[in-house]
Amino acid sequence: MSSPERWSQPQPSGAPAATAAQPTAEQVIAGLRATSEGGPELVQLLTPEGERVDHPDFHLDITPEELRGLYRDMVLVRRADREANALQRQGQLGLWVPLLGQEAAQIGAGRALRPTDMAFPSYREHGVAWCRGVHPNEIVGMFRGVDHGAWDPVERRFHPYTIVIGNQCLNAAGYAMGQRFDGKVGDDNGEATMVFFGDGATSQGDVHEAFVWAAVYDAPLVFFCQNNQWAISEPTERQSRLPLYQRARGYGFPGIRVDGNDVLATLAVARWALEECRHGNGPVLIEAFTYRMDSHTTSDDATRYRLSTEVEEWKLKDPIERVKAHLSRNGFADHDFFDGVEAEADELAAVLREHCVNLPEPPPGRMFDNVYAEPSPALRAQQDEYETYLAGFAGGEH
Amino acid sequence: MAAPTMDRSTDTPSAAPQKITMIKGLNQALRATMEADPKVIVMGEDVGKLGGVFRVTDGLQKDFGEQRVLDTPLSESGIIGTAIGLAIRGYRPVCEIQFDGFIFPGFDQIVSQLAKLHYRTQGRIKLPIVVRVPFGGGIGAVEHHSESPESYFAHTAGLKVVACSNPVDAHWMLRQAIECDDPVLFFEPKRRYHEKAELDPSIAPQPLFSSRVVRKGSTATIATYGPMVKTSLDAATAGAEDGLDLEVIDLRSLSPLDLAPVYESVRRTGRLIVVSEAPSEASITGEIAAKVQQECFYSLEAPVLRVTGFDTPYPPAKLEENFLPDLDRVLAAVDRSLAW
Ligand SMILES: Cc1ncc(C[n+]2csc(CCOP(=O)(O)OP(=O)(O)O)c2C)c(N)n1
Ligand SMILES: [Mg+2]
Numbered sequence: 109m110s111s112p113e114r115w116s117q118p119q120p121s122g123a124p125a126a127t128a129a130q131p132t133a134e135q136v137i138a139g140l141r142a143t144s145e146g147g148p149e150l151v152q153l154l155t156p157e158g159e160r161v162d163h164p165d166f167h168l169d170i171t172p173e174e175l176r177g178l179y180r181d182m183v184l185v186r187r188a189d190r191e192a193n194a195l196q197r198q199g200q201l202g203l204w205v206p207l208l209g210q211e212a213a214q215i216g217a218g219r220a221l222r223p224t225d226m227a228f229p230s231y232r233e234h235g236v237a238w239c240r241g242v243h244p245n246e247i248v249g250m251f252r253g254v255d256h257g258a259w260d261p262v263e264r265r266f267h268p269y270t271i272v273i274g275n276q277c278l279n280a281a282g283y284a285m286g287q288r289f290d291g292k293v294g295d296d297n298g299e300a301t302m303v304f305f306g307d308g309a310t311s312q313g314d315v316h317e318a319f320v321w322a323a324v325y326d327a328p329l330v331f332f333c334q335n336n337q338w339a340i341s342e343p344t345e346r347q348s349r350l351p352l353y354q355r356a357r358g359y360g361f362p363g364i365r366v367d368g369n370d371v372l373a374t375l376a377v378a379r380w381a382l383e384e385c386r387h388g389n390g391p392v393l394i395e396a397f398t399y400r401m402d403s404h405t406t407s408d409d410a411t412r413y414r415l416s417t418e419v420e421e422w423k424l425k426d427p428i429e430r431v432k433a434h435l436s437r438n439g440f441a442d443h444d445f446f447d448g449v450e451a452e453a454d455e456l457a458a459v460l461r462e463h464c465v466n467l468p469e470p471p472p473g474r475m476f477d478n479v480y481a482e483p484s485p486a487l488r489a490q491q492d493e494y495e496t497y498l499a500g501f502a503g504g505e506h
Numbered sequence: 507m508a509a510p511t512m513d514r515s516t517d518t519p520s521a522a523p524q525k526i527t528m529i530k531g532l533n534q535a536l537r538a539t540m541e542a543d544p545k546v547i548v549m550g551e552d553v554g555k556l557g558g559v560f561r562v563t564d565g566l567q568k569d570f571g572e573q574r575v576l577d578t579p580l581s582e583s584g585i586i587g588t589a590i591g592l593a594i595r596g597y598r599p600v601c602e603i604q605f606d607g608f609i610f611p612g613f614d615q616i617v618s619q620l621a622k623l624h625y626r627t628q629g630r631i632k633l634p635i636v637v638r639v640p641f642g643g644g645i646g647a648v649e650h651h652s653e654s655p656e657s658y659f660a661h662t663a664g665l666k667v668v669a670c671s672n673p674v675d676a677h678w679m680l681r682q683a684i685e686c687d688d689p690v691l692f693f694e695p696k697r698r699y700h701e702k703a704e705l706d707p708s709i710a711p712q713p714l715f716s717s718r719v720v721r722k723g724s725t726a727t728i729a730t731y732g733p734m735v736k737t738s739l740d741a742a743t744a745g746a747e748d749g750l751d752l753e754v755i756d757l758r759s760l761s762p763l764d765l766a767p768v769y770e771s772v773r774r775t776g777r778l779i780v781v782s783e784a785p786s787e788a789s790i791t792g793e794i795a796a797k798v799q800q801e802c803f804y805s806l807e808a809p810v811l812r813v814t815g816f817d818t819p820y821p822p823a824k825l826e827e828n829f830l831p832d833l834d835r836v837l838a839a840v841d842r843s844l845a846w
Contacts, residue, residue, distance in 0.1 A: 202646045202823055253823025256649055271650050272608060273580055311579035312611060339580050341556035347579050413555045472828040475821040487817055494816070494828075497838060 146397045147351065151377055152367040156425045158433030160372075168376040172440035178219065178371050179431045179441070180449050182211040185235040186428065187453035188244040191460050192234075192251070196406040200465055201251045205232050209369070209401030212427030213334050215239065216366075216374025217396070220382055221302060226287075228267040228280040228303040232334075236304060240266035244456070245463040254467050274312030277303050277331070281318040284327035284390070293328045298386030300328040302378070308339025310355065311347045319359040319393075328385035330378065331356075331393040334368060336400035341413040353395035361391045368396030369427040399425070472498060523706040528670070528699050531677035532562045532638075536600065539684045540570055543598065546684060549576040549585055550602030550638075559604055560640060560699055582612035589635050590619050598634045600684060605696075606641040607650025613658070620689045621664030635689045636680070641669075642733045642783050643815075643830055644697035646823045653820055654732075654784035659691045660761040660793070667761040668714060669693040671735035673703040675758065678711035686714065693760075695733035715759040717767050723753035726777035726840050729768050729794060731757040734781045734831060741836035750840060760790050768794070769801045776807035777843040781831055786814040808846030811839045 146152075151166050189207050196204040207214060210232065218239025221227055229236055234247055237259075246258040250269065257268040270276035280303035292299040309315050310333060322329040335352055337344055344352070356363025362384075366377040374396055381392040399422040403410040410419075435441035476491040526534070540546045548563055548570075554577035557564030567575035578585050582603060589599035603609045609616075616637070623631045643652030660667045666688050670676040676694065683690040712718065720735065721742050728738045735756045742752040753771050757763065772778050778798055780791040795810040813831040821829050 203648055250648060250822070253646060253648075253826075255822050271648060272610070274611070308580035311581040311584065313581060313583050314611070339551075340559070341552045341554075342577050342580070346577055407559070412557075469824055470822060472825060475816065475818055475825045475829060479818050490816055497835070500838075501834075 146365065146367060149351070149353070149365050150367050150397060151364060151373050152370050153372040153376060154370045154430055154434060156369070156430050158430045158437060160434065163373070163376075166373065166376040166380060168372050170372065170375075172435075172438075175431065175435060176441055176445060178215055178375070179428070179435060180452070181215045181219070181235070181238060182371065182428045182431065183449050183453050184456055185215065185238050185244075186211050187457050188238075188460055189234060191457035192244065192248055192464075193402070193406065195248070195461060195464055196251070200461075201248060201406075202253050203251050204406045205251075206400075206402040206405070207232050207234050209399045209422065209427070210334055210336060210396075211235055212371035212431075213368035213374055213396035213398045216368075216371045217302060217304070217332050217378045217394075220375055220378035222382075223265070224299050225382065226265045226267070226280075226283055226299070226301040228276040228283070228301065229269055230273075230276065230304050230306060230309070231269045231271050232306075233269070233304050237266060240264050242266055244460050248460065248464045249467055252464060252467055254470050274305060274309045274314035274318075277305055277309075277312075277315045277318035278321065281321040281325075281327055281329055284322060284329035284385075285325045287328050288326065288388075293386060293390075294388050296386065298328065298388070300330060300382045300385035300390065302330040302332050302382065304332050304334065306339060307333065307335040307337065307344045307352060308342065308347055309333075310352055319356070319361075319391075322391040323360045326388060326390060328388070328390040329392075330381045330385055331391060332378070333393065333395045334398055335395050336368075336398050338400050338404070338410075338414065340404045340408060341410075343414075351395065353393060356393035361393065363393040363395065365395045365397055368398030369425045369430070371427060371431060398427075521707055523704050523708075525702050526673050526677070526705050527702050528673040528676045528694070529560060529562055531673040531703075531705060532680055532694065533564055533566075534705075535677045535680035535684075536563065536566060537569075539598075539600075539681055540566065540574065544574075545596055546598045546600065547574045547576065547592065548600050548602070549578050549589060551578060551580055551585075551604050553577060553602050558602060560696065562638070562694075563602065582608055582610075583615050586612040586615035586620060586635075586637065589637075590615065590623070590633060593633045593635050594631055598636075598684060600636045600638060603637060603639045605647075605651045606639055606653040606655055609637075609639055609655060612637075616659070616665070616689075616691075617662050621662045624688070625664055632687045633689045634684070634687050636683045636686075636692050637689070638680075638692045638694060640696040640699070641693045642695050642697060643820060643826045644733065646826070648823070649820070652823075652826065654782070654815065656691070656693055656732075656760055657784055657789040660790050661788075665689055665691055665761065666715065666759070667691045667693070668759050669695070669732035670758070671695060671698065671732055671756050673701065674705050675711075675756075677705055679714055679758070682711065682714035693732055697733050698736060701736075715762050715764060717755055717757045717759065717764040719753065719767055719771065720756045721752065721754040723751040724775060725751045725753075726779060726843055727753045727755065727768065727771040727775045728779045728781055728836065728840075729755045729757055730781040731760060732783070734783060737831060737833060738781050738836055741833045741840075744833055745837055745840060750837075752840065757794075763790075763794065763797070765794065765797055765801070768798060772798055772802045773805040776805055777840075778802075778806070778810045779813060779836065779839045779843060780810060781813045781836055783815050783830055785817045786812050787817045789814070808843040811843055813839045 192204045214235025218236040242259045249255040284301040287299045353363035353365040553563040554567035730738045791812045
């Protein structure tokens with residue numbers, strides 16, 4: 109695994125055009141555009157065709173059993189995602205935020221985390237949730253409108269979903285500062301934190317401030333940016349002139365662009381980044397270069413703003429197919445295995461559907477619970493008045 | 507600094523009366539002002555190619571170009587902060603905040619700069635900026651998509667705050683807000699976005715910062731704004747079956763408040779119910795209650811009552827029907843007032 113010193117060296121400039129003779133401003137900017145291709149800096153260990161390739165800095169020793177586990181994770185979270193999407197279409201959910209296409213980025217990152225690590229998701233991280241032991245059943249409630257998130261974030265070490273873009277990055281920086289202040293950083297047993305956000309989020313002040321804070325306090329924080337190329341209808345070049353991972357340098361920590369559709373590369377890079385943080389060499393920025401295969405949410409219609417040819421191109425880079433090809437080609441898995449995973453996925457979908465449609469409606473009084481840690485008499489009085497009012501309907505007068 | 511002039515709203519569109527949704531009314535208002543004044547620009551997240559998540563800016567980028575309809579980086583502080591700079595440079599930016607709950611990253615720029623620059627520069631800098639905010643609940647959304655943050659802004663001197671309630675007002679009020687030389691926070695009731703009404707361009711609009719009696723009545727007065735105007739009118743219709751004759755006033759402007767019609771009404775009815783989706787604590791509804799009891803003390807037959815959202819965060823969608831004032835809660839308040 110590469111040493112931290114590597115990152116104290118100047119990295120190759122991202123702007124070759126700037127050194128050419130008298131480039132125009134437009135040429136310089138064009139050379140820096142953020143989205144074009146993964147580029148030579150992209151860390152990849154498994155090609156879209158399912159071939160293992162070497163990388164000078166990042167290696168991954170992995171057993172066939174672990175490989176099958178990653179495959180299973182990705183198939184299951186994709187299946188749960190599609191089921192939830194269907195549930196929304198059938199009116200069982202108010203909204204769904206699909207992860208389709210981002211399975212490798214999320215499972216690679218999620219499986220790199222240890223139980224003692226902490227994770228702060230955005231709102232699309234159903235795959236990371238899975239790795240933290242948060243079942244899809246616990247996620248659909250907020251999209252059905254029965255709760256604001258069902259899992260215990262402290263016990264699972266998986267923070268509630270954050271919808272206000274970028275907010276969670278500062279919260280994660282603070283949590284990671286606490287890990288350091290508590291003396292939990294510095295050796296193999298150290299703790300680390302990972303925060304998830306999108307390419308669009310990188311424009312928010314909170315994200316930049318989190319970069320500053322994490323750097324100034326040497327916080328053990330991995331910034332995991334899923335660049336899925338789109339922030340609703342805006343392509344990444346609306347947010348940045350240069351590849352996002354290169355931003356890290358300006359804040360004084362390493363940034364790496366990994367193939368976010370390659371679960372092996374993502375796992376290797378995420379593990380390395382977390383190790384760096386555990387040992388006190390954080391923070392680290394990872395840009396997982398991936399693609400949002402579906403619309404932004406079920407409320408969105410991506411055909412209004414992007415070309416289907418782009419989607420078709422990315423289909424060829426599918427994160428699951430390449431692992432399947434690799435497993436089959438090397439005899440690491442047989443038909444029975446693949447059939448078994450499919451059956452398991454069907455079962456998960458059925459469990460999710462059953463759970464979702466039977467979620468109990470919250471009682472009206474729930475609205476007043478937990479507004480404060482120390483109950484407010486004024487709010488209690490408001491609740492009593494409202495419940496008395498509701499009781500008036502019980503007689504069927506209205 | 508000379509603000510760019512533009513045609514006044516007396517310059518009505520030549521088109522014949524037409525039935526429009528609130529979204530269409532807003533869209534046409536933007537189009538009309540952009541055609542009249544090249545300094546009017548639209549900026550926000552997804553307002554260009556997509557036409558906004560509610561399609562309020564649909565087609566504008568295609569017709570006016572990327573330099574007048576900006577798909578901005580994802581940063582509300584950036585949207586407001588750069589709009590201020592653009593306004594200093596002579597532009598009239600119309601900013602879209604995608605949802606109510608996302609205005610807060612821009613709060614600092616709104617409160618610290620947008621509200622105060624005119625004052626701090628002895629009037630040398632004018633900021634003719636409109637900040638459009640789809641607000642309020644009732645659409646079954648997830649967290650942060652159903653909030654009513656208007657009181658924060660009405661509390662801040664230097665900002666004007668308005669809320670439209672129907673397609674016709676939405677159209678004229680937006681045009682007037684864009685013409686206003688002060689910053690205007692423009693709240694649009696998203697649950698009413700698809701409601702329709704006839705826009706007759708030959709009927710001149712009333713001044714922007716004025717309220718309006720939308721239903722005459724004598725039993726009690728309801729003062730409300732935005733999404734709750736329809737709810738209150740529905741309550742008045744239902745109440746009529748029980749012999750109640752309710753007067754409903756659409757406040758339209760929340761800062762400045764135009765309470766003269768409310769005072770006049772309360773002096774006749776002796777009773778006032780203020781209705782709003784926002785929580786009641788330290789809110790516009792409290793402000794109205796205070797002013798009315800001061801101005802109409804001897805006319806009041808009962809205390810001013812409020813029907814509002816509760817003093818909790820906005821609940822999960824399945825509970826929003828409980829959180830939001832509805833026809834029954836409004837009528838229950840009327841009953842309470844009458845029984846006082
Ligand atoms: C502060 C804030 N502004 C606007 C929004 C509305 N919004 C929700 S998701 C989104 C795009 C986010 O894009 P990105 O960060 O790339 O994440 P992705 O959705 O692609 O995973 C926007 C503008 C929001 N949730 N929060
Ligand atoms: Mg994105």
